[in-house]
Amino acid sequence: MTSSVGSSVASGASQAWVALGADSSLLDRVSYGGPSGGLPARLPVMELARATVAVCSLAAAELTSLRTGRPVPRVRVDDEAVAAAFLSDRLVRVDGRAWSTFAPLSRFWRAADGWVRTHANYPHHRARLLAALGVPGDAGEEAVDAVDAVDAVARAVAGRPALEVEEAVYAAGGLAVAVRGPGEWAGTEQGVLVAERPLLTAARLDDAPHRMLADAALPCAGLRVLDLTRVLAGPVATRTLALLGADVLRIDAPQLPESQEAHEDTGMGKRSATLDLADATGRRVFEELLHEADVVVTGYRPGALDRFGLSPEALAGRRPGLVIAQLSAWGHDGPWRERRGFDSLVQAATGIARLEGSPDAPGALPAQALDHGTGYLLAAGVLRALTEQQRTGGTRLVRLALTRTAHWLVHDLAPAPGENDGFDAGRRLTETDSPMGRLRHALPPVAYEGGPVNWARPPGLWGTDAPVWGGA
Incomplete structure (x- = not known):
């Protein structure tokens, strides 16, 4: 089925596309369709999901056009694929085993x-x-x-x-x-x-000359991404960049525990290593990685990494021409x-x-939609920053917050007509062998003509890869 799904879908995508500073005429390249009953809620969750995947797909298509010299490919947003992807953390299985996304005291x-x-x-x-x-x-x-x-x-x-x-x-x-x-x-x-802040902020920090990207079929081919994020929005963003061809290396502190089960969902296409940045050896290795990086994505509290020289200004000083993407829960200013x-x-x-919720108890969205939606917006912000950087250079900074995505959902998005109950997640799942066993996972929702349909590699065991770039 092919449909525009009504003007509200276009409105959601257009709001996000404008926030990304992009050419609104490119929105005509996007079409929508597929069963759309997978994320039932009182709030327009499906609208948020469609819009964030749409702009991420379109940003990937735009950068693909820049790197190939061809027209911007058409983008297809399939509601069933989108809903399955937003539920990916609940649908993942290893040898048929599921995992609980929340511990008993998380409630x-x-x-x-x-x-x-x-x-x-x-x-x-x-x-x-x-x-x-x-x-x-x-x-x-x-x-x-x-x-x-x-x-x-x-x-x-x-x-x-x-x-x-x-x-x-x-x-x-x-x-x-x-x-x-x-x-x-x-x-x-x-x-x-x-409420006073935009959906996201994108800034140019300096006049660093741009590094020309070679011709490539995938928009992120040849790009190296340092992933300093944890569950769930940041890893969704970097998982998407890996889908689009980036060499993504996730770095965690060895003393901080991480869920292997979560990594089985969000570690698609990446490698994962641990480094202690408070240790001289770990810091030296990190600086060597940074020297070759094109993108740095962080998902820690604002200021938490500054002592390691990872503020945007410090990064720009040591590696001019980076794209820096920062994610937070509550925002980058204010008492929280x-x-x-x-x-x-x-x-x-x-x-x-x-x-x-109900009069008797609070409720929840049908998926961790703030995380997933913000993740796709973050990936879109990186892609658009890379596009603008190719045109005019400069170190680029993109910032998002879960609270701002929540405000967008509650106050700015309208429900889209045409919801139906034909959703079947099984049609958007696949299986592959992994170091952990037979992995079942959702297929990526980001899609455009000629684009990738799956990740090039499954996730591995968290923290066990060497801290080197894939081509090293």
């Missing part, structure tokens, strides 16, 4: 005056949550104690106001957010700042800028959980 809790959402997937976040609430530190560390830990946290939260829990847990380095309505969030200082955050917490803080 909603009833507080004395409302609700609180916590995130405790990582052991250090769980430990900090328990410490902040006065729950014995060994609770929940063994499977037999999981129920006791849940009961203990429930009792601790139930006796306190939601905002008090939020502040206590964040003060301890954990993650907890009071569930707010849209109006409550809009009245906070952080909410006011987010240094807080840790995840999709589920942003949903709770910004009013989405209240809008998607």
